[in-house]
Structure formats: structure tokens, C-alpha cells
Amino acid sequence: MSLKSVSDQTPIVIGVGQVSERLDDADYHQWSPTDLAAQAAKVACADALSVEQLAGKIDAIYAIRTVADSAPAPLRPQRAPFGSPNNVPAAVAERLGAQPQVAVYSPACGDEPQKLVGEICERLFAGEFRLALLCGGEAASTQRAAQASQQTLSWAEEHGQPLDDRHWNVGAMRTKHMNDQSLIMPTTVYPLLEQARRKRLGLSREAYAAKMGELMAPFSRVAQSNPHASSKKPWNAEAIATVGPDNRMIADPHPISVVARDQVNLGSALLLTTVGTARALGISEDKWVYLHGYSALDERHVLERQDLGSSTAMAQAYEQALQEADVTVAQVRYLDIYSCFPIAVFAALDALGLAADDPRGLTLTGGLAYFGGPGNNYSSHALVELVQRLRADPGSMGMVGANGGFLSTHAVGVYSTTPREWHHCDSSSRQAYIDALPAPAFTIDPKGWGRVESYTVLHDKTGPQEVIVIGLLEGTGERFVANSIKGDTQTLLAFVENDGLGQRVCMRLNQGINRFAISQQALDKGVPVPSIKLQSSYEHVLVERRGPVLEITINRPEVNNAMIPEANDELDQIFNAYEADNSLWVAIITGAGQKAFCTGNDLKAASTGRRMWMPRNGFGGLTARQNREKPIICAVNGYAMGGGFEIALACDLVVADSEAQFALSEVRVGLLAGAGGLQRLTRQIPYKQAIDMILTGRRVGAEEARSLGFINRLAPAGQALQVARELAEVLLEASPNSIRLSKQLLNEQAQFASENDAVRTTYKAIDRVVNSEDRIEGTMAFAQKRKPLWKNR
Incomplete structure (x- = not known):
């Protein structure tokens, strides 16, 4: 396609820039991440025309989220001890003298630079803005050096302009179970993906280490010739594969020589506009680079992937970008494949059908292990390098593949100086295909x-x-x-x-x-096998046997009986023992003191950073306990908040004193009632009343609780336990075997949504009760007009 036939709305890259500095540089400036991004932006403006001619015309600035901001806001001061701007795009604009109308701060992922190039091009073509800047910077090396020397820097800035803050999204890539099992950091997850690929290939550890060395050694050579690379140390294949004092193991099979280098001071920027605007500004056509094809796709959660050592989403992303560009990978002259760990490169090579020694090379920068891994911004540097090569080789094709998370998010772009009319690339059908792939059967509770x-x-x-x-x-x-x-x-x-x-x-x-x-x-x-017998004492719970009744008291009154994990574990063990002991027929759970039954998790303890966990049977060892066959009475004295209310909802019967108050208060502290409270409350009382409590977190007093229907008995103030004991005595008048089998039948019928289906099903519990000793004793006692002597069998 000739240049004259391309419409004025066609988006193009017109300027690129990158900067770096080292601690031992003669002109070391101690630049902040924002400074580095702004310096790179100035280089990009000068590359296209000049800062003076372009900065004032920039009407959109996209900034790549820094590592310090790639965490929940409360944790950021730990990552950014010197602070950071509240609006990074505005901070960059101020340094440039720009006044953009659009300011975007990206999510946290390594695929964002390429993904945002696609978005910017779409918005340029739609006429939403005319000149856009994409930039990013990291100064981890400066930060660590300053901290080591106990120097205090000031990187915080306040700006009042509007910001489209897309927030950190890293947490979405990890399930709670992954967090529990320490699958949190890339250095713990990527090795698992690497080993899975090795298993599929049937390679020994030594053979695979050699393959990693052969793959990564050419990356090291590219870094040696890159003036911005963070490491100039030469690595040959044997040195990379050999673990030793200078190449210690981080996580098998990854020695430090193949792991992304985060201690960098790097900034990069790309300036984009449309053909019409570029002509009007007088920007030379030999600066123009077109995006021919692009894609952006998300992979399944790590544990939902059939093959841990590959990525369907990555393969689909490369396939789509090439297809949209109407080229094959053989026609692409310049490649930069994201290289945080060898598996990221290997997975791309597997998907593309390329060899590790492809003569074109697999990196334009030197890769994340040698050039450097500036957080979420690496691929911006790859794009800068690609634009420069394409300009020097007009008509050639280049491709950048970007990866985020744990081979989780993928974006690919195919570029050339050859003019091409813009067309929108839609990845939604491919995403739907990925989302519909079957996941392997998985259990969080292996035995x-x-x-x-x-x-x-x-x-x-x-x-x-x-x-x-x-x-x-x-x-x-x-x-x-x-x-x-x-x-x-x-x-x-x-x-x-x-x-x-x-x-x-x-x-x-x-x-x-x-x-x-x-x-x-x-x-x-x-890990000794937990006992299924009651212990003589517990640290956080009191237990007392009163004949066939077990009384359980949460004994943390100094914190309103709020729970820590150890208390949950004790309750779990106690309820296990209760279910296993045939001489115990009824249990009562209450809280020590008169102020509170239980106020849920101990949030103060959680805020200290201590590890929190939950037994598989749920909060209090009860809320996720399945197929219980013995009755539990909850005696609520005072507050039953959050998890405390969820325990009450999980019990069979609830007695509350007149001072009791109930609330699913989690929404007021940024949580949700995830221990069964949402499900049970919406089933135990009318939905509209339940949703009112759930969404507002409001407190409900004892009288209202009785009218709503989630408590059975109302006791005078301070008398909840006594009334619960009286209720337990009433239960003891009935056959414990019949009570147990009634609950068993209820457990079995819970699977039916239809009442007709539930009542027409044959239940084993009915056969068991007919053939039980208690059934015979009950009918005989009735005929003889005496109290039955229950045997619980």
C-alpha cells in the first residue's frame, strides 16, 4: 500500500526514547522513576521533532505503573519509602510542559506497554486525541542504594488533575489457595512452569540446564552491546547452566543468571499520532512506524491449565497478531520475546515453531536477565529498539511479544514502516475459546x-x-x-x-x-495426625461435658472473642471430637463474658502481618463443615459480628439474649462474608431483608432478629447460655438417633432444588430409623406410658 492511499486517521509511532543511569556514572542524577520517564519522553519528542514543538500538543499521557505501585495501597509505603506521585502522568506532563486532557495509569503487568499501544492507536483513529505519549520508568537501583546509605529522598508529588487510574491487578492472577501455598512471587511460580515443560520433553535436569544456557547466552551478547543494559557481564551457555558462587540457585531450575534483573534505573517513551497530524506537524515520513497487527489475551489461572509448561493464550496471541498483519513468522525480521524466565521464551518458541538458535535472534535489548527488567515497563524498551531497527531497515517487519503475571497475560504487536490502513483487531472470540477450555480436576484438600x-x-x-x-x-x-x-x-x-x-x-x-x-x-x-478425642484443655477455648451435652466457650473476652487461626484450629478439632464421640448428643457454643459471642476475625492481629489461615471446615471449624449429623445450639451473648454471625447461622438453633446484636459487617472493612454468611442468610430469612443486612453491614438487635427468623429463642440479658441449656434438655428428650438421622436426611435432600424431587427420593436414613433400637424403644415407651431410655442406636 502506498503512503498516499493511507487515511489521515491512521495511527503511527513517530518518536521513541529511552534513558538509563548507573550509580557510578560521572553525571549520575539520582533520578526518580518519574524523572526517568520524563527524560525518556523528552528524547522521544526530540526524536520526532523537538520538545518545544510537541510537548504542548500532547493531549494524552499513558504511564506504565511502577513496581512500587503494583501492590495494594496500604502496602505501597514499604515498596516506595521515598513516596511517589499521586498522578504519575501529571507529574511527567509538568516536567515536559504538557497539558494533556487524558491521563491514564496502567494496571500492573508486563504486557501493558504493548496492550496500551493497541488501545492508543484505537483512540487516535477514533479521533479522541491527536498526540499521545506512552512512558514509564523505574529507579530500583537508586532506591536501594539510598536506603543502604540511609539517605532520604523525596519522590512524592501531589497533582490535582483527573486520572484514569486502572489500579494494580496482580492479585487477580493468584487464587487464595495459591497465596496459602506460597505461589505468590514469579520466582516461586515460573520454576514450576519450567519443570513441567521439562517433564513433557522428557529431559534430565542437566540436559534442560544446558538448553536454558544455550537459549539465554545470545541474550547476554545482545546486552553487552546495548548502552542501556544493566549488566555487561558476558555469559556463555556453560556458565549460565553451571550453579556456583557467582551463579547461585534461586529456585530450581533457575539460577540467578536466567532471572529477570530488577535492580535498574531505566526509562522509556513512545510518541504516537495519526498520519494527518504528523503531516500537519511536519514530521518526517522516515520516522513513521505502523502497527500492522496486534492482540491481547489472558491465560487461565495457573492451576487451571492442562499443561503447566505452555500457554494457549500466548500461542493464540502470536497467531492472531501475525494473522491480522497478514504475514508469517518467517517474514518477520526482528523479534523481541519477553524473557523474564527461560520458560517465557521457550513457550513462545514452542507456539511459533522456532528454534532457540534462530538466526534473527530473540531479543532486541538483551532480555530481562541482562538488559534489565524494569517492572511492568520492559516491553516499552523493546518497542523503542524495534522502531529504531525498522527505520534503519525500511519495509522490514518486526514483532514484540509481551507477557505478564505467570504466563498469564499476553500482548503481541507486529510493526513495519510499510504503510497500512488501520484496522481494529478484536481478540474476544479467541478469549472466549481460552475461557472455555476444560480445567483439570483440582482439590485444595489433598489427602x-x-x-x-x-x-x-x-x-x-x-x-x-x-x-x-x-x-x-x-x-x-x-x-x-x-x-x-x-x-x-x-x-x-x-x-x-x-x-x-x-x-x-x-x-x-x-x-x-x-x-x-x-x-x-x-x-x-x-505433621502429627490430629486427635479426634477431646483434650483436657485448650489455649483459646473452654470445653465442659455436662452428660451428653458438650459446652464450648470461645475464651478470648479481651478482644470480644475475635478469632485468630489457632483458635479456629482448636474449634475445628473440638467439633471433630464431638462428631466422633457417640456419648455426646448435643453441643452448645457460646462466648466468654457478657459483651460478645464472637466478633469475627481478629483484625488487629491480622494487621500485624502475621500469617492467617482457616481450617478446611471453615470459620470456627464449623461454617464449611459438611454433612453434620449432631445438633449444635449457638448461645449468643452480646455481639455476633462478621464471622461470629456466620458461626451462628451455621448452627442448627440460636438462642440470643436481649442485648445481642448481629451483623455481617465485612463490607465495612473492605471484606465480604465469605464463610457462608451470604449463602445462609439469604436462605434463612426473606431475600430483601437479607440483602439489606449484607450490603449495609448494619446491626440487627435481638428482637428484630427474632422477627426476621434467624434466632429460635430470646433470653433475658446475660441468660443466653442458661436458655440454651434448657433447649438442650428439650432435645435430649428426643431420640438422638432420630435427630442424627433427620439431619442426615436433610443433608442428602439439600441437593434438590425442587420440593417434589426432594420428597419423592428414597433416603437411607428412613430405613435406618425403622430398624433402630431407639425406634423400638420409643414405641414401647409410648405404649407403656413411660420415658424412653435412648441408646442412640
């Missing part, structure tokens, strides 16, 4: 034996510390995650000294974490 599908050994500077495995249960084939037990040297060495793929392991839950060992003896030693 027994399984075999390792993938693993990593985490190291620190002193050596190996912990093993994380993803495996498949032998009995069901379900996928699971488990961590080794601290102090279990036998298991640790088994994975350090030998290949752990296919290793047989046994598992058990301990303090909210699935733990594993390679022998039953090691597992029993590290």
Missing part, C-alpha cells in the same frame, strides 16, 4: 498419596530451604499443591539430590497449608 507433576526447590543465600510441588492424587487424579515441612531434611534432600518429577509423596493439612513428605513416617513426625 493420602500422589505423584509430582512439577516442583521447585526454593533457595536462599545459605542453600535449599523449601520444596513446593504440584502433583496428581493417585486415587482420583486430582491436581494438588503442597509444601514441604520445615525440618524434614529427608524430603528436602530427595529433591535437591535427585530429580523430583514423578516422586511419590503423601500429604496432610497443617495450619492452612498442605504439607507433604516422601514417607509416612516423616509426615507423621512433622
